Amino acid sequence: MYKVGIDLGSSYTKGVLVDSSNQIIDYHLVKTGFDFNRSSKRIIDKFSENFKIDLPIYTCGYGREKLEVESVSNSEIMALAEAVYHLYNKKCSVIDIGGQDTKYIKINEIGKVDKFRMNRKCAAGTGSFLEEIAFRLDVSATEFNSFAEQATETIKINSFCTVFAVSEIVGMIKNGLTMPNIVLGIYNSILDRSFELANIDDSLILTGGIPDYHPIILKLIQKKIPNAVSPEKSQFMAAYGSVLLNTKRVN
Amino acid sequence: MKEKIYTIGIDVGSSLIKASLIEYSANPVILDKRTEKIRKRNPEVVADQVMDSILETHNLTFEDIAYVATTGEGELLKRKKGHFYSMTTHARGGIFMNEGAKTVVDMGALYVRAIKINELGRVLNYKMTGQCASGSGQFVENISKYLGVAIEDVGETSLKATNPEKPSGICSVLAETDVINMVSRGITTPDIIKGIHLSIADKIIKLLTSLKAESPIALTGGMAINHGMVQAIEELAHKANLNYQFVTHQDAIFAGSYGAAIWGGYRYLKLKSDNAIVL
Numbered sequence: 361m362y363k364v365g366i367d368l369g370s371s372y373t374k375g376v377l378v379d380s381s382n383q384i385i386d387y388h389l390v391k392t393g394f395d396f397n398r399s400s401k402r403i404i405d406k407f408s409e410n411f412k413i414d415l416p417i418y419t420c421g422y423g424r425e426k427l428e429v430e431s432v433s434n435s436e437i438m439a440l441a442e443a444v445y446h447l448y449n450k451k452c453s454v455i456d457i458g459g460q461d462t463k464y465i466k467i468n469e470i471g472k473v474d475k476f477r478m479n480r481k482c483a484a485g486t487g488s489f490l491e492e493i494a495f496r497l498d499v500s501a502t503e504f505n506s507f508a509e510q511a512t513e514t515i516k517i518n519s520f521c522t523v524f525a526v527s528e529i530v531g532m533i534k535n536g537l538t539m540p541n542i543v544l545g546i547y548n549s550i551l552d553r554s555f556e557l558a559n560i561d562d563s564l565i566l567t568g569g570i571p572d573y574h575p576i577i578l579k580l581i582q583k584k585i586p587n588a589v590s591p592e593k594s595q596f597m598a599a600y601g602s603v604l605l606n607t608k609r610v611n
Numbered sequence: 612m613k614e615k616i617y618t619i620g621i622d623v624g625s626s627l628i629k630a631s632l633i634e635y636s637a638n639p640v641i642l643d644k645r646t647e648k649i650r651k652r653n654p655e656v657v658a659d660q661v662m663d664s665i666l667e668t669h670n671l672t673f674e675d676i677a678y679v680a681t682t683g684e685g686e687l688l689k690r691k692k693g694h695f696y697s698m699t700t701h702a703r704g705g706i707f708m709n710e711g712a713k714t715v716v717d718m719g720a721l722y723v724r725a726i727k728i729n730e731l732g733r734v735l736n737y738k739m740t741g742q743c744a745s746g747s748g749q750f751v752e753n754i755s756k757y758l759g760v761a762i763e764d765v766g767e768t769s770l771k772a773t774n775p776e777k778p779s780g781i782c783s784v785l786a787e788t789d790v791i792n793m794v795s796r797g798i799t800t801p802d803i804i805k806g807i808h809l810s811i812a813d814k815i816i817k818l819l820t821s822l823k824a825e826s827p828i829a830l831t832g833g834m835a836i837n838h839g840m841v842q843a844i845e846e847l848a849h850k851a852n853l854n855y856q857f858v859t860h861q862d863a864i865f866a867g868s869y870g871a872a873i874w875g876g877y878r879y880l881k882l883k884s885d886n887a888i889v890l
Contacts (some may be wrong), residue, residue: 370788394795460785482743483784492784512869522784524721541827 363415365405365603367436367596368423371459371487372569375378375403376599377411378523382446384609385411388597392530395435396423404429417527420602434602437465442608443601444565447591452563455554456597457570464557471488477557483522485553487570493546494525497533504543505561508576511544527547547577555584566590567597616879617671618678619640619662620864620872622700623654623685625720625749627833627869630661632669635677635876639707642669644865658688680875682867695874698726698734699866704870706732708860712829714822716815717866718840719832720748723811725818727825730804732870733805745781746814748834753783754807757790760798765804769839772805774822780840781810816847819855831866 362385367374367393388406392399400417407413417431423547424433446453449505456463462485466475483489495503495534519525527545532542550570552599564585571578571590581588615634622629628756632643655766658681664672673690682700705715706728715723723746724739740746740809757763776798778789786807793803811834818827834840839860848855862869 394791416806459787481780481785482782488784520742520783521744521751523747527721 361422362411363414363418363509363603363607364404364429365439365599366403366599367417367439368396368400368421369421369459369563369569369597370422370427370461370511371491372460373403373421373423374596374597374599375407376596376603377407377413378391378603378607380601381438383603384593384596384600387593389562389595390423396426397428400427400429418606420598424437432606434605436598436602437463437473439601439605440567440598441465441471441473441601442466442604444567444591446601448516449590450563452565453558453560454565454567455560456552456555456568457485457550457566458568459491462486462554462557462568464554464560466558475558476609479553482520483549484520484525485556488545488569489522489525489550490570490574492522493526493529497529499539504546505574507540507543508547510540510559512543514544514548515541517545517549547574547580550577551580560585562587563587564587565592566609569595612707616677616876617675617741617834618872618875618879619676619699620690620868620870620875621658621662621664621679621681621685621691622697622867622871623649623681623683623688624833624867625657625684626862627720628658628661629865630658631648631715631865631868631872632665632671633869633872633876635873635879636879639813639876641862641869644862645869646864652874654684655688658685659690662690664709676735676881678872678879680871684792691850693875695871698737698820699739700870701831702726702728702870703873704868705744705831706730707873708831708862708866709827709829709858712858713825714819714826714828715866716819716830716835717832718748718815718830718834719828720752722747723815725785725815725822725824727822734780736822740814740818743781744783746833747783748810749781749836750811751807751840752784754786755802757787758794758803758847760800762803766837766839766841768801769804769808769837770842771801772799774802775805775809777803777806777810778783780809781783782812805839806845808837808840809847811840812843815844816851816853820853822853824855827858829855830857831863832837833864834861835859836861 375388376497420434420436420439454465572595634640679743701717729737
C-alpha cells in the first residue's frame with residue numbers, strides 16, 4: 361500500500377508517493393492554477409495509474425483545506441521540518457525558497473521547530489521575483505541558471521521591490537551590462553533577502569523549488585556557508601514531510 | 612507690443628511622455644497638451660517627435676520657444692534648456708490647476724508623493740513611497756490587465772463595487788495570485804478593483820497623515836483621473852475622521868508637464884533680467 365503526500369503551494373502542487381518503509385517511490389508536479397481540487401486530483405490520478413493508493417491523502421500548504429477527497433492536513437512548516445529532520449537527523453537551520461514566500465525554520469536536536477520566520481508580504485527574495493523578471497525580459501527562468509554560470513562580475517540590484525527591479529534591470533541592459541552579470545545580481549538579491557530573515561549558521565539546509573531549478577543558488581550560498589546542503593528534489597520536501605508526520609504519529 | 616513667451620514642459624514618465632506648450636505670463640495659458648506612450652522606444656526620440664509635432668501644429672520653430680523644461684526622467688533630453696525635479700513641477704502644476712491647494716498628491720506609475728506647498732506653489736515638505744510598488748499606478752495597471760479591464764474603464768468599474776475585497780498582501784507581484792484566487796471564489800471584478808483601490812488609498816492616507824497635510828488637497832498624476840481611486844481615498848479619509856477636501860482636474864496627468872513649462876517661463880524671465888543687470 362502506498363501513501364500520497366501533497367503540498368498545495370500557491371504556484372505549484374507537489375505530490376510524492378511513499379511506500380510502507382517511508383521511502384519516496386515517485387514524484388509528480390503540476391501547476392496549481394485556480395483550482396486546488398483539480399491540481400491535486402491530477403496528482404492522485406497519475407499515481408493511481410500504477411499504484412494502489414491508501415486514503416487519506418496527507419496534505420499541507422496554502423490550499424490544504426480545500427480538498428474534496430478524504431485528507432488529513434498539516435502545517436507546511438511542521439511538514440518541512442519533519443522531512444528535513446528525517447533526512448539529516450540533526451539540529452539545523454532551514455531556508456525554504458518557494459514561489460511566493462521564503463521561510464526560515466530552526467530545528468532543534470529532537471526535531472522540533474524552535475523558531476520560524478517568513479516573508480509573506482512581498483515578492484522580493486522569492487521565486488516570484490525570478491519569474492516576474494524572467495517574464496519581463498522574455499527569457500525562461502530556467503535559462504537564468506546557465507546565464508549566471510557565465511558571469512564575470514557581480515552587479516548589485518539596488519531596488520528592493522520586484523516591480524522597480526525590473527525597471528532597473530531594463531536600464532542596466534540599455535547601459536550595456538551583460539545578462540550573465542545581471543542575472544548573478546538577481547540571484548544575489550534573493551540570497552540577501554533570505555539572509556535578512558535570520559542569522560544563519562553552519563548547519564544550513566536549503567529547500568523549496570528554487571534550489572531545484574536554480575542549483576547555482578546553492579553554490580552561491582556555499583561561498584558564504586561551505587557546509588550548506590540541499591536535498592535532491594527539495595521542492596517535494598513538505599509533501600514528503602506531511603506523510604512522515606502522520607505515519608510516525610501512528611507508529 | 613509685448614513679446615509673447617512660449618515655453619514647453621516635457622514630463623518623461625516610466626511609460627508615458629507628457630508634453631505641453633504654454634504662453635507664459637502671470638496667468639499662463641495652455642496652448643497644447645499631448646501624451647505619448649514610450650513603448651520600448653528611446654524616450655529622447657519620442658520626446659523630440661512630440662515636441663516637433665507641437666511646434667508644427669502651432670506654426671512655431673524651435674527658436675520661438677523661450678524655454679524647454681524637462682522633469683521626471685527627462686534629464687537627458689538634449690534639446691532642453693533646464694531640468695526641474697518632479698517634486699517642484701508637480702507642486703506648481705497642482706496649484707495651477709487647483710487654485711488654493713495646500714497639499715498636492717502626485718499619484719504616478721511608480722511612486723506616490725505627498726507634497727505640502729505654500730501659496731506660490733513652492734515645496735515646504737514632502738513624503739513619498741519608496742522601495743515598494745504597492746501604492747503605484749503600475750499596480751492598478753497590472754491588475755486591470757489580469758482582469759481584462761481597459762485602464763480607462765478601471766475607475767468606472769470600481770464605482771460599481773458593492774462589497775469590495777482587499778488583497779491579502781500589499782505586494783503588486785503577489786497580488787496576481789491573490790486576484791486569480793478571488794476570481795475563482797466568484798468575487799466580482801468591480802469588488803476586486805475597488806479592493807485594490809482601497810489598498811492603495813490606505814497607503815496614501817498614511818502618507819498624508821504623516822505629512823500632517825492641510826486641505827484642500829489636489830490630486831495629480833495618472834491615477835487622479837480615475838474616479839474610483841479618488842472615491843476610495845475620500846471614503847478612507849472620511850472613515851478616519853480626517854477633514855480633508857480633495858480636488859482634482861481633468862488634466863491632472865499633465866501636472867508635471869505644466870509645472871515644468873511654468874517654472875521654465877519663470878526662469879527665462881529671471882535669466883533675462885539678471886543678464887540685463889550685467890550688461
